[in-house]
Amino acid sequence: MKKFLPRAATALALLFVAPAALAQQAPAPAPAAALKDADPALWVVKDEDTTIYLFGTIHVLPSNLSWFDEAVKTAFDASGELVTEIGDMPDPAAVQPLIMKYGVAATGPALADRLPADKREAFAKAVADAGIPAEAFARLKPWFAANQLSLVALMKAGYNPASGAETTLTTAAKAANKPISGVETIEQQFGFFDSLSEAAQIQFLTETLTQLGQIGPEFEKMVAEWSEGDAEGLAAIMNEAMRSSPELSKMLLADRNARWAEWIDTRLDKPGVVFMAVGAGHLSGPDSVQVMLEKRKIKSARIEY
Numbered sequence: 001m002k003k004f005l006p007r008a009a010t011a012l013a014l015l016f017v018a019p020a021a022l023a024q025q026a027p028a029p030a031p032a033a034a035l036k037d038a039d040p041a042l043w044v045v046k047d048e049d050t051t052i053y054l055f056g057t058i059h060v061l062p063s064n065l066s067w068f069d070e071a072v073k074t075a076f077d078a079s080g081e082l083v084t085e086i087g088d089m090p091d092p093a094a095v096q097p098l099i100m101k102y103g104v105a106a107t108g109p110a111l112a113d114r115l116p117a118d119k120r121e122a123f124a125k126a127v128a129d130a131g132i133p134a135e136a137f138a139r140l141k142p143w144f145a146a147n148q149l150s151l152v153a154l155m156k157a158g159y160n161p162a163s164g165a166e167t168t169l170t171t172a173a174k175a176a177n178k179p180i181s182g183v184e185t186i187e188q189q190f191g192f193f194d195s196l197s198e199a200a201q202i203q204f205l206t207e208t209l210t211q212l213g214q215i216g217p218e219f220e221k222m223v224a225e226w227s228e229g230d231a232e233g234l235a236a237i238m239n240e241a242m243r244s245s246p247e248l249s250k251m252l253l254a255d256r257n258a259r260w261a262e263w264i265d266t267r268l269d270k271p272g273v274v275f276m277a278v279g280a281g282h283l284s285g286p287d288s289v290q291v292m293l294e295k296r297k298i299k300s301a302r303i304e305y
Contacts, residue, residue, distance in 0.1 A: 038227035056280030057165035071305035079275035087182030102190035103144030142201035157216030235284035261292035
């Protein structure tokens, strides 16, 4: 497996797993700064009787961004249902068995012993810096440990899972009595990571260890691109990080985007207005949902605002 690019840990850690499922052990986020306007990208797909808005999200955001307004809010208000990656976030009690199934290795060597010898000291330091007991990490699978450490680093940098775009949209949908559904389940998302080879998981974790100090600044760049609606700029940060590994790129981006395009194609047969919100990395780049739609002769249009 080729070496991950410098931003891989940040991109991978936030592309799938719903942060709220992992946030219970993380420290409280830093106080929010002054409110800042953000205008993230929005697309639309439509036929004679169906409209599907495509909105790219970031799963963990600073609390001071004002993005749920203007065209995004107008499209949401006009929609009869909300579709996200996993729908309404399940209760933590329902997530715990999935963590045990996909994120914990009940047998075999402890996690530290599975790492290269020259990475074990960095791993111990990262766990201590996260403020989490070492024994809590001993049986974790490498992919899950990498996600946990990345999330804690982000929260220390002031990023709040409760301010993530999906949380905001889901809360608004419930208040408006809009149906909420998902194109995947959290179990499927956990399964994607768990199905990665042992080598890929170890590489993911060891690269994360070397990048923890950079995660805050790198993620700030992602949020800046998202806030400005620069879809291709965001793709360069999020998606290109995985191009060095065909295994990751195909499984976690291209294949999923193709399935979501098929879902949109099928949904166009049913009248109505849908607000579909998925990770922003899926709506830009050469394997984007829009590209997959084009292969099906379905056009998408960027909404300028």
